[in-house]
Amino acid sequence: SQKIEQNSEALNIQEGKTATLTCNYTNYSPAYLQWYRQDPGRGPVFLLLIRENEKEKRKERLKVTFDTTLKQSLFHITASQPADSATYLCALDLIGDYKLSFGAGTTVTVRA
Amino acid sequence: DADVTQTPRNRITKTGKRIMLECSQTKGHDRMYWYRQDPGLGLRLIYYSFDVKDINKGEISDGYSVSRQAQAKFSLSLESAIPNQTALYFCATSEGGQNIQYFGAGTRLSVL
Numbered sequence: 001s002q003k004i005e006q007n008s009e010a011l012n013i014q015e016g017k018t019a020t021l022t023c024n025y026t027n028y029s030p031a032y033l034q035w036y037r038q039d040p041g042r043g044p045v046f047l048l049l050i051r052e053n054e055k056e057k058r059k060e061r062l063k064v065t066f067d068t069t070l071k072q073s074l075f076h077i078t079a080s081q082p083a084d085s086a087t088y089l090c091a092l093d094l095i096g097d098y099k100l101s102f103g104a105g106t107t108v109t110v111r112a
Numbered sequence: 113d114a115d116v117t118q119t120p121r122n123r124i125t126k127t128g129k130r131i132m133l134e135c136s137q138t139k140g141h142d143r144m145y146w147y148r149q150d151p152g153l154g155l156r157l158i159y160y161s162f163d164v165k166d167i168n169k170g171e172i173s174d175g176y177s178v179s180r181q182a183q184a185k186f187s188l189s190l191e192s193a194i195p196n197q198t199a200l201y202f203c204a205t206s207e208g209g210q211n212i213q214y215f216g217a218g219t220r221l222s223v224l
Binding site for chain 1: 114116143145147152153154155156157162170202204206210211212213214215216217218
């Protein structure tokens with residue numbers, strides 16, 4: 001069966017440090033992988049998309065890597081700020097499927 | 113105004129009642145989705161629609177039905193609500209090959 005796993009435990013880090021989140025998947029051959037941010041009581045908001053032929057993608061303080069051999073994506077928040085505190089979801093899009101399968105999310109708390 | 117609007121935002125109902133959750137969008141997207149979110153389980157797809165005449169079941173469609181009244185409107189119904197349908201429900205839209213999804217703010221449903 002298809003499965004997506006994210007860091008099961010919440011991540012608590014000091015302001016200014018780098019947060020690294022993991023998304024592992026099995027039995028997929030995704031064309032791309034997406035990352036979303038979700039704040040309490042709000043809907044997820046798209047952050048970044050990385051294609052299967054891309055190793056790394058950056059957007060401001062965010063960096064995503066995608067290793068299709070390991071079936072893993074890493075999501076980094078550099079120079080973290082308290083405003084980065086949220087739950088981060090990874091999502092996979094099967095080729096030609098137009099449906100996303102989501103991980104359960106990792107909650108990040110950045111302490112000032 | 114939000115691009116994807118869900119109503120109501122909160123709803124408490126009793127077991128056995130019929131309830132409808134509504135979603136409307138101003139993004140002009142053809143694809144619309146309904147998800148439910150439970151703690152620790154992430155987002156799970158209930159139904160999706162790629163245009164007004166196309167309705168498809170997702171992974172957890174039992175106990176739910178949908179109606180695509182127009183390109184901009186996609187409603188989710190619980191025919192006879194039961195307590196384990198207590199959850200946070202999200203509507204989303206998408207377009208294009210990358211399938212980036214845009215979510216509403218969610219409806220928090222409690223079935224007593």
